[in-house]
Amino acid sequence: MTGRRDVHHAIRIARAEVIRELRGATGDRRRVIGLLMVGLFYGSGLLFALPAVYALGQATGTVQSIPYLGGIATVAPVSMVVLSIFRTSQQIGTIDSEELVLLTVHPRAVVLGVIGAEVVQSMLWFGVPIGLIATAFALGIGAPTLPVTAGLVLLPLFCWATVWGYAGGIGMLRLFRWLPGLKQLLKIGWALALLPIIVGSQYIGTAIADRTFSIAGLLETLAFEPLQSYVELAFVGTELFHSPSIGAIGVLGGLVALTPVGLAVATRQATTFWFTDDPAPEQPQRTERSVGGFEAPQPFGSTSAGAIAWGHLVRAVRQPQEFAHLMIMLVMLGPAVAPIVQVDGNVGPIVAAIGVVVGTYLAGAAFGLNPLGDDRPAFPLLLLTEAGPRTLVWSRVIAGLAIGAPIAFLIPLGSIVAGTPALFAVGFAVVGCGMCLTAAMFAVGIGAVYPIYEEQEYWGTETVVPSTGIMMVYFWVVAGGTVIGLILTWVVLTGAGSLSLLIAAGVGVYLLLTALVPYGSYRYAIRRYRTYTLE
Amino acid sequence: MVSTNADAVAIEANDLQKTYGTETALDTVSFSIETGTVYGFLGPNGAGKTTTMRLLTGLTQPTSGTVRICGTAVDDRRAIASLVGYLPETPPVYEAFSAREQLEYVAELRDIPAGSATERIEQYLDRFDLADDADKRISTYSKGMKQKTAFIQSVLHDPDVLLLDEPTSGLDPRAARRIRESITELADAGTAVFLSTHILPVVEAVADAVGVLFDGRLVTEGTPEGVTSLAETGEDGTLEDAFLAVTSKEAATDR
Numbered sequence: 001m002t003g004r005r006d007v008h009h010a011i012r013i014a015r016a017e018v019i020r021e022l023r024g025a026t027g028d029r030r031r032v033i034g035l036l037m038v039g040l041f042y043g044s045g046l047l048f049a050l051p052a053v054y055a056l057g058q059a060t061g062t063v064q065s066i067p068y069l070g071g072i073a074t075v076a077p078v079s080m081v082v083l084s085i086f087r088t089s090q091q092i093g094t095i096d097s098e099e100l101v102l103l104t105v106h107p108r109a110v111v112l113g114v115i116g117a118e119v120v121q122s123m124l125w126f127g128v129p130i131g132l133i134a135t136a137f138a139l140g141i142g143a144p145t146l147p148v149t150a151g152l153v154l155l156p157l158f159c160w161a162t163v164w165g166y167a168g169g170i171g172m173l174r175l176f177r178w179l180p181g182l183k184q185l186l187k188i189g190w191a192l193a194l195l196p197i198i199v200g201s202q203y204i205g206t207a208i209a210d211r212t213f214s215i216a217g218l219l220e221t222l223a224f225e226p227l228q229s230y231v232e233l234a235f236v237g238t239e240l241f242h243s244p245s246i247g248a249i250g251v252l253g254g255l256v257a258l259t260p261v262g263l264a265v266a267t268r269q270a271t272t273f274w275f276t277d278d279p280a281p282e283q284p285q286r287t288e289r290s291v292g293g294f295e296a297p298q299p300f301g302s303t304s305a306g307a308i309a310w311g312h313l314v315r316a317v318r319q320p321q322e323f324a325h326l327m328i329m330l331v332m333l334g335p336a337v338a339p340i341v342q343v344d345g346n347v348g349p350i351v352a353a354i355g356v357v358v359g360t361y362l363a364g365a366a367f368g369l370n371p372l373g374d375d376r377p378a379f380p381l382l383l384l385t386e387a388g389p390r391t392l393v394w395s396r397v398i399a400g401l402a403i404g405a406p407i408a409f410l411i412p413l414g415s416i417v418a419g420t421p422a423l424f425a426v427g428f429a430v431v432g433c434g435m436c437l438t439a440a441m442f443a444v445g446i447g448a449v450y451p452i453y454e455e456q457e458y459w460g461t462e463t464v465v466p467s468t469g470i471m472m473v474y475f476w477v478v479a480g481g482t483v484i485g486l487i488l489t490w491v492v493l494t495g496a497g498s499l500s501l502l503i504a505a506g507v508g509v510y511l512l513l514t515a516l517v518p519y520g521s522y523r524y525a526i527r528r529y530r531t532y533t534l535e
Numbered sequence: 536m537v538s539t540n541a542d543a544v545a546i547e548a549n550d551l552q553k554t555y556g557t558e559t560a561l562d563t564v565s566f567s568i569e570t571g572t573v574y575g576f577l578g579p580n581g582a583g584k585t586t587t588m589r590l591l592t593g594l595t596q597p598t599s600g601t602v603r604i605c606g607t608a609v610d611d612r613r614a615i616a617s618l619v620g621y622l623p624e625t626p627p628v629y630e631a632f633s634a635r636e637q638l639e640y641v642a643e644l645r646d647i648p649a650g651s652a653t654e655r656i657e658q659y660l661d662r663f664d665l666a667d668d669a670d671k672r673i674s675t676y677s678k679g680m681k682q683k684t685a686f687i688q689s690v691l692h693d694p695d696v697l698l699l700d701e702p703t704s705g706l707d708p709r710a711a712r713r714i715r716e717s718i719t720e721l722a723d724a725g726t727a728v729f730l731s732t733h734i735l736p737v738v739e740a741v742a743d744a745v746g747v748l749f750d751g752r753l754v755t756e757g758t759p760e761g762v763t764s765l766a767e768t769g770e771d772g773t774l775e776d777a778f779l780a781v782t783s784k785e786a787a788t789d790r
């Protein structure tokens with residue numbers, strides 16, 4: 001009786017959740033464009049893949065000859081569970097308007113509904129491409145029932161994975177509540193883990209290219225026999241299929257039996273989680289800073305821009321999540337770091353160069369890429385002080401320099417121990433400081449072009465992040481400009497005394513550009529601030 | 536007024552205590568509220584009003600003590616759902632829905648038959664001047680419009696106990712009056728209304744009983760008139776004077 005009622009409620013909740021998600025995803029133009037781009041990208045990829053899949057189907061004589069089937073059959077469920085854990089701990093583990101929902105229906109209905117919505121959404125996202133591939137393959141081998149049987153085989157697997165992922169995700173959330181430090185640690189650990197993954201992927205890339213390593217081999221070693229034969233059940237009714245193995249039947253039975261168990265576990269976990277307090281509620285605190293409220297130490301204290309810059313730095317320490325966008329640097333720099341590990345011999349200059357690039361990047365990216373958006377909560381306050389737009393913009397430049405310049409200066413000098421000739425180390429360090437200034441000034445301008453005000457989910461925290469487009473443009477301009485600058489520095493230092501006219505002209509043009517573009521950008525930022533002041 | 540007639544007790548709180556870490560938010564609070572009563576729950580910011588209401592709904596567990604709603608233990612979630620209506624501080628509505636969709640959704644979850652649900656929803660939308668905007672997304676609503684929508688959804692199922700946390704905050708005078716009228720009507724029909732607010736005239740206008748919470752303790756309880764006179768504020772004393780007198784006296788004895 002209560003079971004039926006819960007299922008009814010769950011269906012309504014699932015429907016409402018899917019509608020909310022769809023409306024949210026198509027709500028504003030930027031999201032729709034993003035979706036279209038993703039669709040176009042994968043859609044065109046799929047279009048090219050389909051004929052190949054069709055041909056593969058035609059060529060396939062036995063189930064065993066389908067490439068990678070075993071590996072994929074094993075890796076896919078594991079990734080489904082991991083994905084579900086991640087989605088739960090990030091999004092669907094906490095329910096919106098819980099005061100309403102939890103006082104209206106039983107928690108079991110909520111869990112069922114949320115999981116149901118998740119399954120439906122995943123079907124919408126992944127079901128279409130998987131269905132197309134299955135259809136193309138089915139046409140290839142001439143077995144029209146394959147898409148249907150494939151769906152029937154995937155559904156229990158998918159439900160099982162989502163349910164247990166949900167239970168695991170809520171378990172993780174409860175653990176974080178218990179040990180808040182662990183969450184912080186995981187966030188940092190996740191960032192640090194990215195670096196080896198990216199560097200590692202470079203290795204694997206080369207290893208695949210020279211055939212010391214093969215994906216097929218890896219997938220074959222991973223293959224778990226019963227899961228493979230379970231997936232082979234999808235070919236039931238075709239010529240490829242003979243008789244179901246005991247393993248396959250066992251897996252099917254396990255999935256069907258374990259899904260309700262997982263549901264029960266998930267419900268218990270969720271009920272405990274929802275009906276107990278968060279001892280340290282994580283409210284998004286976007287507190288206004290008080291410009292004169294605390295003493296800024298020298299050298300920041302001597303000017304008002306310096307004092308505000310000190311405020312930015314203090315806030316950076318107190319609310320590190322506002323700097324989540326800097327993580328993108330790790331992704332971009334990964335390929336640059338990889339060669340160091342591979343070069344034998346003199347790594348000093350490379351380390352020095354990377355130090356300069358990182359320092360320069362940070363000088364602008366840390367505080368400059370969304371100046372209007374970041375300052376908006378404090379605008380009324382800031383505008384009441386006599387600090388003018390110039391002071392506000394300049395304070396962001398100073399704060400950026402305070403982070404970037406030490407890196408750009410000290411790492412080249414430090415790289416002397418790794419073999420950089422002293423002359424080059426000093427040259428890089430000096431040039432690096434100059435680069436930091438130009439980058440910081442450049443950032444405030446392009447950051448003011450497209451201010452972002454709303455908080456959004458980013459790398460697992462709710463925060464205001466600069467526009468992705470702006471971050472990309474900034475990265476490429478600054479990284480490119482810095483590398484060119486360093487190469488020029490290198491050339492000049494090596495050939496000191498005997499510069500050809502061509503090099504001199506190149507250096508001249510470069511200097512002119514790096515001076516004018518950031519300066520113009522800086523002026524633009526001040527103009528944008530002024531329009532706010534006059535409002 | 537605060538007598539105990541066992542059949543008619545709608546809300547019963549016994550020695551409620553709630554601590555967050557080392558902080559005591561609520562310290563042995565007990566009260567008993569009869570059906571058809573409007574209970575004004577007063578207290579300065581941070582006194583523990585919201586905490587009390589969350590305990591009364593079972594959304595939060597007390598450190599010690601018990602709550603019974605119409606004789607049902609509050610952790611019997613299936614039974615409680617149909618007995619209680621709760622309007623929290625921030626209206627629990629979905630921005631992606633329109634007011635009508637939101638209310639229809641709640642009605643569905645509460646198993647109200649579609650026909651009577653539609654009728655009730657239209658009636659309430661009319662009454663709170665929301666009919667014209669009922670099909671716009673809630674994300675475009677003002678704070679007051681969200682508040683009104685959330686109020687309607689909390690009474691849609693005719694609860695026996697209605698808990699309102701600052702129901703009139705952010706409302707214009709007209710809407711605030713509609714809420715007051717609804718509260719009186721519901722109480723006349725037998726609903727116990729537990730009303731937390733800072734706006735003392737609202738309490739004076741509708742409350743049959745008043746409790747004053749200070750720093751997690753229930754320091755005064757009685758009829759509005761009783762509480763007013765208890766504070767010895769002279770003849771033309773209002774509840775506001777009484778409130779200020781009681782709470783400042785408490786603050787003084789705390790030192």
Ligand SMILES: Nc1ncnc2c1ncn2[C@@H]1O[C@H](COP(=O)(O)OP(=O)(O)OP(=O)(O)O)[C@@H](O)[C@H]1O
Nearest residue numbers: 277278279555560579580581582583584585586587
């Ligand atoms: N989740 C929580 N964790 C820690 N302390 C909490 C939590 N929730 C409430 N408190 C504390 O309990 C006390 C009472 O808070 P509560 O929200 O009940 O006050 P209130 O009377 O509703 O105030 P207001 O009039 O401002 O709404 C406060 O001191 C608050 O800091």
Ligand SMILES: [Mg+2]
Nearest residue numbers: 584585586624
């Ligand atoms: Mg409150």
